[in-house]
Amino acid sequence: MTETAQFLTAAADLLGPKGLTTDPAEMAPWLTDWRGRFTGRALALASPADTAEVAALVKLCAAHGVPIVPQGGNSGMSGGATPDEVGNAVVLSLRRMAAIRKVDVQTRTATCEAGVILQVLHEAAEREGMRFPLSLGGKGSATVGGLISTNAGGTQVLRHGSMRALVLGLEAVLADGSVFNQLVPLKKDNRGFDLKQLLIGSEGTIGIVTAATLKLEPAVAARAVLWAGVDSLETARALLLHAEGVAGGALEGFEVMPRHSLQAVLSHLPDARAPLQGDHAWHVLIELVADAAGAEALPAMAEALLVSAFEQGLVEDATIAASEAQAEAFWLLRESIAPAERALGPAVQHDISVAVEKMPEFVAHAVPTIEAAFPGTTAVGFGHLGDGNIHFHVLAPAATADGPAWQAGEGKTISRMVHDLVTDWGGSISAEHGIGQLKRDELARLGDPVAMGMLRAVKQALDPQGLLNPGKLV
Amino acid sequence: MTETAQFLTAAADLLGPKGLTTDPAEMAPWLTDWRGRFTGRALALASPADTAEVAALVKLCAAHGVPIVPQGGNSGMSGGATPDEVGNAVVLSLRRMAAIRKVDVQTRTATCEAGVILQVLHEAAEREGMRFPLSLGGKGSATVGGLISTNAGGTQVLRHGSMRALVLGLEAVLADGSVFNQLVPLKKDNRGFDLKQLLIGSEGTIGIVTAATLKLEPAVAARAVLWAGVDSLETARALLLHAEGVAGGALEGFEVMPRHSLQAVLSHLPDARAPLQGDHAWHVLIELVADAAGAEALPAMAEALLVSAFEQGLVEDATIAASEAQAEAFWLLRESIAPAERALGPAVQHDISVAVEKMPEFVAHAVPTIEAAFPGTTAVGFGHLGDGNIHFHVLAPAATADGPAWQAGEGKTISRMVHDLVTDWGGSISAEHGIGQLKRDELARLGDPVAMGMLRAVKQALDPQGLLNPGKLV
Structure with missing residues (x-):
């Protein structure tokens, strides 16, 4: 038996028929991101039933050197949950872990597993006269684990902060299969580095979120x-x-x-x-x-x-x-x-932020700069002004016949210029959508070398084999 | 010339007479913590004038293998800024870097250097009709850099959060002398791990805070x-x-x-x-x-x-x-x-937290448990109930003649029991005072092994020579 076959046999024994499939038809929907921008291959699709199974699977992967691509609702914006073309990875879906363990009105918290879908969480909170104050377009598919791993934003960040501000407790499986458990929320805890915040927004590259205790607010009356x-x-x-x-x-x-x-x-x-x-x-x-x-x-x-x-x-x-x-x-x-801007024709999109007070000036500068540099294009910024975060779309010239070719050619040049501009203004090339595989090269090109050095050192320290979501973020 | 002498000569050249002293009398006040619990020795006291000097000094220390003990107001509660007995370290004081660069009413921010004293910041904000919503007993000596490095708390955490929640931008010098610069605050930034939060509360063990952009609130009317x-x-x-x-x-x-x-x-x-x-x-x-x-x-x-x-x-x-x-x-x-409890006689103090809703039950359990186990003692909890954080003092029996001996003997046994209890209840042995050298052994004894493994891996990755505040925290 090859090592791969040995691994698959052991994984099948561990997870059972509900927990592991190598059937191409069953795997197919999860090998391409929802916008159809990224497609990869995988050894298998694993769907563990609980944290212990996740931990055991990760241990098994570590022993066999099998990369792991954690996946929630597969509705991310940056290809962060899509495996690469190599095909040697396991896609680890958290969707079966969908229990809401507790909605506690007195402490204003919900404790739930990583696979809980955002809309389901909304409804569970509403039934108790509470609400979870984060929402976004993909709420019917996005999972709690994915939202945490990408530090998701949305339209309520102005008041309630992004996902980072709403996670009070966290459970995650680390690269060696050990379980990091800080599910019990402590308002104050000064026992060293904030490991919980380190895991939030790390896009599955240093740990796999399995459960969380989330902050609720009173329902909107x-x-x-x-x-x-x-x-x-x-x-x-x-x-x-x-x-x-x-x-x-x-x-x-x-x-x-x-x-x-x-x-x-x-x-x-x-x-x-x-x-x-x-x-x-x-x-x-x-x-x-x-x-x-x-x-x-x-x-x-x-x-x-x-x-x-x-x-x-x-x-x-x-x-x-x-x-x-x-x-x-x-x-x-x-x-x-x-969707309306997309319907107008091919475009390239950018999810960017600058300091809130600089945003008007930035847009006033960036729109004519881009339109002058790329005649025929139309630049449009819209979104979360209160957070200093806009979605900056640049539409192809009207006569563009081959959209994908334009996106891969001039579109790519435009994106580099937009990212250069944002970086010059001290801003971020990813305000809320994350890096994933979409912006990994741009981050490597434009990220502050000191911060990039820290990112790489922390990644190497916590995932020395490089098996957690390889090719993403860092 | 010995290597030490070479280092001191180079450091003196770098920092000038105002920036470096080896005079025992000048150094003495900074080699003992304010409560007189910890005393150490040092090669020199360095007081750089700006971030560039801090960076150059850290580079020099890295080249010569000289440990660095960063120090702000020297008013911490856990000995985190006091050097050890070995005497081969430099105490790096940030007190000379005391400029408030900007108080901006429109963006509600203050940008200041690490050595700014909390009370001075309060006054600067007040002059602009604003306030900085964190205060504590040591406000006349505590510095911004120290408050950030220890993630300080106080009596306003209930509403405004601890220091972690008030730092919008951060500048720090890393172990290799490079400068991490995220002083410009972005409300949304999803370019990888939250390195800013990683540095906050790290007690100078992975970086030295040199400046910060802090959140202000409208003045209290x-x-x-x-x-x-x-x-x-x-x-x-x-x-x-x-x-x-x-x-x-x-x-x-x-x-x-x-x-x-x-x-x-x-x-x-x-x-x-x-x-x-x-x-x-x-x-x-x-x-x-x-x-x-x-x-x-x-x-x-x-x-x-x-x-x-x-x-x-x-x-x-x-x-x-x-x-x-x-x-x-x-x-x-x-x-x-x-101070009043201290005046009653020798005692051991504990800065602990549990989940807010469990605190009444915890105190009702812990007080009689401790008093029964150690006859004659009196256990008292007071403080920040809204944060699930109390200061839990255990007073020695009335007849105790030798306070320090009691503290080192029975007191230590009591502290272990209090920490065991808190850990059993899922709480923290350091809610707001940090670990420093005071609780390092207890953290090693009681910390979750998975979290401790992460702490050590991150420390090793970001300070491979182990020169930043050795003997503290981890």
């Missing part, structure tokens, strides 16, 4: 969703500061989009209507929320925000959603930007 | 300080949950002390008065604060909290400080517990 037209991103930023002053902790979301994005959405969604009559260079979506105690005061707060914003000349026009249905319609416009 | 007498720690915890419900984000502090501690303070401070007439098993100090926008509503909120707490039978008696002077007097009682 009322929300007010505002839509404003403003003359510039600079004004949008002033409106953000104003909204923070008026609404304080009630300010839950602050999203921006340029005229171009709104028009793309209106073309893309036949039933959609523009929230405002007139034409505006930039549009702002603001969400205020309150729990039961603050619900009564919320409409007056939203009204006061609107009136004072008009008085101070911050908005050209603005409105408050008159119903929950209209609030949903406003959010649908925001959430449809990415 | 009003505060309400309440004092309540309750029948048990369990009830105090119920009162905490109630206060969180009523006051939400206005709840800034929630401190508890048993009857014993209050009596100790009243004996210790001749002018102090008990806030309440009657006798209560436990006392609670609650602080609510508001910025300008919420100042007007604060008195009514405090009143409502008090009335509803009475109605629900949570408090036996309670009062609101009628003036700022009375508020200060309430806080003085809390801040005097440690």
Whole structure:
């Protein structure tokens, strides 16, 4: 028997028929990322039932030198959960580990396994009058383990932080198969380096998240969703500061989009209507929320925000959603930007951040710079202004016939220039989507050499065989 | 010339007369920690003027194999900044690097060097109508670099988190003399492991903090300080949950002390008065604060909290400080517990945490357990109930003649038992004071072997020569 066959036999014995497959048809959906950008091969798809099985499998892989590609919902943006072409790795799916062990209202925590799908967690929290304050487009497939491993963001980071801020306790299997267990949350613990935070956002390269204790918040009892037209991103930023002053902790979301994005959405969604009559260079979506105690005061707060914003000349026009249905319609416009922009033709996308206060200036500089350097392209930035994070899309010239060829050619050159610009401005080439395999070369090219040296040293120290998610991140 | 002499000559050339001394008298104050528990020796005291000098000195130390003990205000609780007896190390003081580079009201940040004293930072923020929301007893000596390196806590962690939550950007010199620079704060950055958080709380064992960008909050415009007498720690915890419900984000502090501690303070401070007439098993100090926008509503909120707490039978008696002077007097009682307990005689102290909701049960179990095991001792827990963190003091029997001998003998046995108990309860033997040299052996004895393995691997990877603060933490 070859070593590979020996490994597969041992893994099959360990995990049983439900836990291991080498059937190409069963494996196929998990060997390509959801956007179809990356495809790889694998020895097998392993689906352990619990942490002990994960640990035993990782030990087995370590003994046989088999690489491991951890995978949650397979809905990441950077190919971080897709194996490479070599085909010598095991895809380790956490999806079978989908138990919510506990939702505790008093301590405002949920303890759940890595394979719990975000939407399922949302619903479990809601049943107890609570909420988990992180959401994103892929909530129907994204898993808790994947969200933690990629330090996922979304539209509520402004108030609640990214995943990193919501993980109170963590369990993970390390490269040697040992189990790191800090599931019991301690508010204060100064016993050395913050290993929990080290594991969060490490994209499965130094450990495999198996369970977590997550922070919950009281359910939202009322929300007010505002839509404003403003003359510039600079004004949008002033409106953000104003909204923070008026609404304080009630300010839950602050999203921006340029005229171009709104028009793309209106073309893309036949039933959609523009929230405002007139034409505006930039549009702002603001969400205020309150729990039961603050619900009564919320409409007056939203009204006061609107009136004072008009008085101070911050908005050209603005409105408050008159119903929950209209609030949903406003959010649908925001959430449809990415597909609407995609429908316009081939493009290259960038998930970037700079210091919040520099973002207006950055966009004002980057858009004309890119469009001048690559005639015919259209550059569009939209998203999370409150976090200094925008999604910066550059559309191919209208006449582009072969989209994939353009993306692989000029598109790649454009991406390098965008990343150069962001780096010059002290920003990040990955604000919330992670590095995965998509941006690994760009990180190696542009990352601060000192930080890269630390990354590599820590990776080498915690995964000396290099078996955890090879080819990703570092 | 010996290698040591060569090193000292090169260091003197590098740092100049202001930057290096080997004079025993000049060095003496910095070779013993402020409580006089640890004393060491050193080759020299280095006081670089800027980050470049720190980096050059660390490079020089690496070349000559000279250990480095970074030091801020020398007011730590665990001997983390005191050199060992060997005398081959350089004490690297950051105190000369005391510039506050910028206080930015719009972005609510302060950028300052490592040697800035906490109180100086407080005052600089106040001059701009802002505040830095972390404070502790040693604020007149503790430096920003030391606070970051130890992930300091204090009485405002409940609302604002410990130092870890307040560091937005960081600069540090690594073991090879390279400079890690993430001073520009990015709200979102997913370029790999969170190296900034890895450095925070690492006690100078993998890097030397040289500067930071810190989070500011709007100045406090009003505060309400309440004092309540309750029948048990369990009830105090119920009162905490109630206060969180009523006051939400206005709840800034929630401190508890048993009857014993209050009596100790009243004996210790001749002018102090008990806030309440009657006798209560436990006392609670609650602080609510508001910025300008919420100042007007604060008195009514405090009143409502008090009335509803009475109605629900949570408090036996309670009062609101009628003036700022009375508020200060309430806080003085809390801040005097440690010296007052010390004045009662020899004791051993423990800075411990368990999950917040388990703390009442833990104290109810630990106090009689310790007092039964060590007849004549008195066990007292007080402090940050809202963080699940208490300071657990065990006083020697009244007849104890030789305090230091008792501390080194029975005291040590007691500490081991307290740490065993905390570990059994899933808690931490160091909630906020760090490990340093004080608890290094206990961490090695009780730390989870998997976590300890990670700590050692990361330390080895980032400081392969073992020159950064040897003998501390790991």
